[in-house]
Amino acid sequence: MKLIVREYDLDSSEPAVIIHDDDCIVLGVKVHDRVKINSGDVWVSLVGNSDTIVERGQILIPNIYLKRYNLKDGDEVEVTHSPKPDSVVYIRKKMDNKTLTKEEIYAVVNDILEAKLSNIEVSAWLTSLYINGMDLDEISHFTNAMVDTGDRIEFERQPVFDFHSVGGVPGNKVTPIVVSIVAAAGLMLPKTSSRAISSACGTSDFVETFCNVELSAEKVKEISENVGAVFAWGGSMNLAPVDDIVIKVENPLGINPRAQMLASIMSKKVAIGATHLLVDIPMGAGTKIPTMEVASAYVRDFTD
Structure with missing residues (x-):
């Protein structure tokens, strides 16, 4: 089915094209199904449907896709049903x-x-x-x-130190203290952090109260090599970008699975080329790690 592109100027946590109810019936798709869109590039998107905000014969496409696939309002695209991946x-x-x-x-x-x-x-x-x-x-x-699936930062200056706290202790922001001490000692520590995952405030949320954390990879490299340390939100760069997508889903669930936590931490460290890593694992009531046995298991996992 050929449909006319209309710009969809609305940010969404789940980017999807929107198609009129009647056209969805013809295509044989419903909400959360997928369509294949041929616009020169062939790509797949989730589907939303409406009979009010989009007209028959049109397809609303979010700006993120318009830019990615060089589309503009009024273009014609071929749309077909796409099976589940x-x-x-x-x-x-x-x-x-x-x-x-x-x-x-x-x-x-x-x-x-x-x-x-x-x-x-x-x-x-x-x-x-x-x-x-x-x-x-x-x-x-x-x-x-x-x-x-993301980029890497390659530093000219070596070695590259890094620090990570598993966190989970409300109000405990040890990372800025550790980073400052390490930098003052003349070492380089390019610190990327996340926003809130299972608590109300992540390290980047806290640090953002006194400095800008939305930095490009180039800026992180420049500041780290010249100053010795930097605070940056990992989501502002293309370092392990899937992690930041997943965090947005984790947050409402209030969970941080062990496998996801380990992959999240280590992927960011590999992406910045860390040669030395210190991991803080808070343990006890009110933390993510309730017992010494669980903490010891995390130590083995990180070591392995």
């Missing part, structure tokens, strides 16, 4: 507590990046990791997949 099968496989291959994990990560999976499907992925976990080989593949 194989990654949905792999998510169900992990829900059944089965081990995933490297190729299967890469497929899930790539489809999250390309917005081929709905937030519901990403939630199912996270829940399966929360309940069933991953073995170390799976976590290794997961980490590498997250790194390979």
Whole structure:
């Protein structure tokens, strides 16, 4: 079916094209199904439907897609139904507590990046990791997949030190203190942090109260090599971008699965080329790590 492009100037946590109800019936699609769009480039998007904000014969496309695929208002595109990606099968496989291959994990990560999976499907992925976990080989593949779908920063100055606190302690922001001490000692520590995941305030949220954390990769490299340290929100760069997509889904659930946490931490460290890493694992009531046994397991995981 040929449809006329209309600009969809609205940010959404789940980018999707919107098609008129009647056209959806002809295409054989419903909400959260996928369509293949041929605009010179061939790409797949989730679908939303409406009979009020879009007319028959039109397709509303978010700005993010217009820019990515060089489309403009009034262009004509060919739209057809697209089947569910194989990654949905792999998510169900992990829900059944089965081990995933490297190729299967890469497929899930790539489809999250390309917005081929709905937030519901990403939630199912996270829940399966929360309940069933991953073995170390799976976590290794997961980490590498997250790194390979983004950019890397290559520093001329060496060595590259890094620090990460698993967090979970309300009001405890040890990272700015550690980074400042390390930089004052003449070492280089380019610190990228996340916003809130399972609490009301992440390190980047806190640091943003006194300095700008939305920096480009080039700026992070420049400041780190000249000053010795920097505070930056990982989401402002293309370092392991899937991690920041997943965090937006994790936050409402209030969970941070062990496998996701490990892959998230290590992918950012690999992406910035860290040669030395110190990890803080708070343990006890009110933290993410309730007992010494669980803390010891995390130590083994990071070491392995």
